[in-house]
Amino acid sequence: MTFHVVVGAGPTGTATALLLAESGDDVRVVTRRGTGPKHARIELTAADATSELADLAEGAATLINCAMPPYNRWPEETPALSDGLLHAAERTGAGYVNLSNAYGYGPAGSPLTDDLPLRPTTIKGRVRAQMYRDGLAAHEAGRLRFTEVRPADYLGVGALAMFNWFIGPQVQAGQEVVFPADLDAAHSWTYIGDVAKTLAAVARSQRSWGTAWHTPQTSDMSIREIAARFATIAGRPQPSVREMTALELHTATADPLMAESAEMQYLYQRECVLDWSRTAAELGLEPTPLDDVLRELAAAA
Template sequence: MPFHVIVGAGATALATAKLLAEKGDRVRLVSRRGTGAGHELVEPVALDATDAEALAELCQGAETVFNCAMAAYHTWPQALPPLFGAILAAAERSGADYVMLGNLYGYGPVDGPVTEDLPLLATGPKGLTRAQMWQDALESHTAGRVRVTEVRAGQFLGAGAFSSFTFTIQPRVLAGQLALTPAALDTRTGFTAIEDAARALVTLAGDERAFGRPWHAPVTNATAREVATVLAEVADAPAPRLETLTDRDIALLSLTSPLWAEFEETAHMSHHTFVVDSSRIETEFGLKATPLEEVLRSGIAAG
């Protein structure tokens, strides 16, 4: 029976574990809390994944190590290098393939469609960190120590998703209230369904063609207003009322939570057109974005 290790217990990690278990594979799901996925083939393990020695032991015999781990948003530059370094080292020592869940931050501001062939030119701390984590993994792949690939997802939607949209817009629209968001409302950007990201991770892990390069998860390019409008329609909620927070608003909110200050670095992904091209994964593997109506409906049903 194939065996895999998933590090992380967020929505995409849980969806990935479920997909693997449903096809009969055994999964070890590693997180600080030891969160489970509700399937007999998924074994939850409580572990601090920065403990490279202990993690390497848990990964012995695994075909794939999936890195779906995440740290608090404002701590990425400090927290991700030791965390991702330990996961990469565990994959190397176990002989498993290494599949990373990434995002689009590493590209920085882009003119024109965002493709996997673009250089990683981010200048902000979170984008620089994500770019470096991929470069470190790719160097290990090039040196022959491990086979590596990365799925780069857009802004998450769907059951369990946490993103700017699901944090600042979705609950307010569902409640029929004014939604205040740091995002611009009428510029297009890429959205990825949790289930689509999980499907991409599982598909790439099982195909020789995937390794040694990154892939964009299936995306739907839309504006925040368009997504909010579809959300209201499928929820039978009032038409959405949306406003973009001013810089002063965000500065004041940052006094209560460091999360708000972090949105400034990625403003180029909402205040300017940031259209993501995911045609490569569709052409090579037949993976397409789930329609927005279906994604948002599933997110509502999941609570």
């Protein structure tokens, strides 16, 4: 029976572990507190991923990382996590699959293809890029097998995501949607379940190693369009949508999470679309329909 180790039990880690388990594979989910989804084929383990992974990954076909430190601690704490993952993969022979995002590209022109060079201009972009470079260097040196999956903005219940902060609750409550973005620019949205499908697919594919893969995108709707569509699906009035003013944005940065997000605002001030055509062609993946995703979000509210 195939055995996988999934690090992290947030929405993506949970969805990935459940998908693998429901397909008949055995999964060990590693978190600091031993939390995670309940399933007969899932073992929940409390451990420090920076130092204890190698023993836990013995016999695993793949080591799938869905974890990151707190958003405001990325520069200080990510290197130790990355080193722990690399060490575990090298010692055990498990293929290392890293979940990342589009931060590493920097403010490149849209559409973003998965073969673009990484040219980050932000602290968080540099952290993401370094994780990929370290993994790829180890892969090319023959020390391990490495691949990376890159989604866009998350859509999904429980996701720490812009939709769940600025759009969904406001639409459900009949309130104005105020978003720090170009409201009419095309923007890619990724369903959490499709992230899990992509992670599972690359983990099982012999041709996935040594490169990066974009997840299927469930929509490229603008902020204004997706807010309107969600209102229709949820049976709520069509929302008033406006761009956050500079003063409002400055005030919002009093919130620690918003303060940490400020450097990534360029992703929302222009078109930001991920090209996932290679994923469709080579892995045969397609996105979950947007309306299905929005119904799930509406039902969970």
